[in-house]
Amino acid sequence: MGLVGEPNAGKSTLLSVISAARPKIADYPFTTLEPNLGVVGLSGHRTFVVADIPGIIEGAHQGKGLGLQFLRHVERTRVLAFLVPLDAEDPQAVYNQLRHEIEAYSEELARKPHVVLLSKRDLLAEDAPLPEVDAPEATGMLTFSSVAGAGLEELTEYLWKAVTVARAAEAEQQELEEPVAFEESREDEPEWE
Numbered sequence: 223m224g225l226v227g228e229p230n231a232g233k234s235t236l237l238s239v240i241s242a243a244r245p246k247i248a249d250y251p252f253t254t255l256e257p258n259l260g261v262v263g264l265s266g267h268r269t270f271v272v273a274d275i276p277g278i279i280e281g282a283h284q285g286k287g288l289g290l291q292f293l294r295h296v297e298r299t300r301v302l303a304f305l306v307p308l309d310a311e312d313p314q315a316v317y318n319q320l321r322h323e324i325e326a327y328s329e330e331l332a333r334k335p336h337v338v339l340l341s342k343r344d345l346l347a348e349d350a351p352l353p354e355v356d357a358p359e360a361t362g363m364l365t366f367s368s369v370a371g372a373g374l375e376e377l378t379e380y381l382w383k384a385v386t387v388a389r390a391a392e393a394e395q396q397e398l399e400e401p402v403a404f405e406e407s408r409e410d411e412p413e414w415e
Contacts, residue, residue, distance in 0.1 A: 226303065232305055238260075240262050240378050241261055364376065
């Protein structure tokens with residue numbers, strides 16, 4: 223599972239509360255300078271790995287910011303999670319920009335299944351309506367707060383299911399791509415007419 227978001231979207235904070243990873247967390251852009259990995263443990267001995275990469279900015283696919291160096295890391299993931307902070311001026315624009323950067327970097331990466339995670343729920347008033355984010359290709363959209371701990375159990379269960387489905391689809395695709403071995407006929411066997 224690869225966490226994709228702009229600087230300060232809450233990727234490292236999320237990683238720190240759903241796993242034992244202890245990434246550097248601070249209130250300034252590009253706190254994360256290298257990828258951080260965390261293993262998420264769920265009931266029933268279920269686990270999956272989450273990769274937190276440095277923030278993606280406009281032009282990342284061209285090498286701006288920490289750009290290409292870290293987009294390569296997210297290529298190894300099966301599922302992408304786009305973090306869109308609810309305190310963003312325009313959450314739809316944030317999602318669109320992240321999708322654009324991924325698509326411009328790699329069509330293959332853009333075809334990976336993805337989920338939209340609306341982060342920082344605690345920054346909106348409890349009765350405030352959630353901004354709408356149109357993400358028709360996303361497998362789902364969840365809202366959570368890492369700081370308040372709200373929605374994290376549902377989030378990790380959903381991410382587990384998304385990774386499990388992606389693993390199964392990948393295994394099925396590999397099975398379809400494997401050549402089928404046929405035995406060669408032997409001289410002592412009669413030929414079919």
